Every structure is written in structure tokens, then in C-alpha cells.
Amino acid sequence: MPDDLSVADFTSGMQKLMSGHSQLDARIKIVFEDGSVIFIDGKSIPHAVSNYDGEADVTLWMSLRTLNRLYRRELNPATAAMTGKIRLEGNLLAAMKLETVLRPFA
Numbered sequence: 001m002p003d004d005l006s007v008a009d010f011t012s013g014m015q016k017l018m019s020g021h022s023q024l025d026a027r028i029k030i031v032f033e034d035g036s037v038i039f040i041d042g043k044s045i046p047h048a049v050s051n052y053d054g055e056a057d058v059t060l061w062m063s064l065r066t067l068n069r070l071y072r073r074e075l076n077p078a079t080a081a082m083t084g085k086i087r088l089e090g091n092l093l094a095a096m097k098l099e100t101v102l103r104p105f106a
Contacts, residue, residue: 004068007036011051014040018047026094029056033063040098058090 005013018024024042031037039056041048066085069075077099080086088095 004065005071007032007038007051007064010067010071011038011049014038014049018042018049024097026058026091026097027054027056028094028098029054029059030067031059031061032067042097056090056094058088058092058094060095061087061089 018040024040024047026040026042028040028042029037030040037051037053039048039050039052039054041050041054062080062085066075066080070077070080075085077086077095081088
């Protein structure tokens with residue numbers, strides 16, 4: 001889709017969003033089919049968002065298309081996980097914290 005955001009767009013947006021948050025207290029990694037990564041370090045002060053791979057509390061594997069659909073609220077995160085569009089490894093509660101932080105901003 002022409003209005004889809006890139007990994008760089010999401011990384012930049014997350015950097016701005018996370019700079020004002022202190023509630024995440026988790027390290028979350030999103031891995032895409034091409035191997036690119038968004039790493040959210042919600043344990044560092046201030047929070048950091050980068051494209052560097054790091055050890056995470058939870059790792060989410062998904063396509064960039066799926067992330068765009070989640071962002072546009074065309075897809076529910078729970079449905080995406082149950083249907084295999086998101087594969088999750090690690091602490092489910094950490095993933096749920098990310099959804100809570102992002103919900104008011106989507």
C-alpha cells in the first residue's frame with residue numbers, strides 16, 4: 001500500500017513516543033521478515049528506541065504489513081497473535097505493556 005510506513009518511520013515515531021514514557025519497564029524487540037529490527041529499551045532512562053538487535057524480555061516476529069495494519073487499527077493485536085500474523089517469544093506481559101503505552105497514540 002502506498003500509505004504504509006517503513007521500519008525507519010516506525011522507529012522514528014517510537015523514539016518520539018517513548019521519550020516521554022516511564023511506564024514500560026521492559027525490553028521489546030520487533031523482528032521483520034527482512035531481518036530488520038526495532039528494539040525498544042523501556043528499562044533505560046530515558047527509554048531508547050533503535051534498530052540494533054539486543055536481548056529482550058519479549059520478541060515479536062511479524063511482517064511490516066502486519067505492523068502497518070496494527071498501526072491503522074485494521075487488525076487487533078490479540079487476533080493477529082491467534083492467527084499467526086504475530087509470533088511471540090518471551091514475556092507476554094511485556095508485549096501487553098507496549099500495547100497499553102501505544103493505545104492512546106494510535
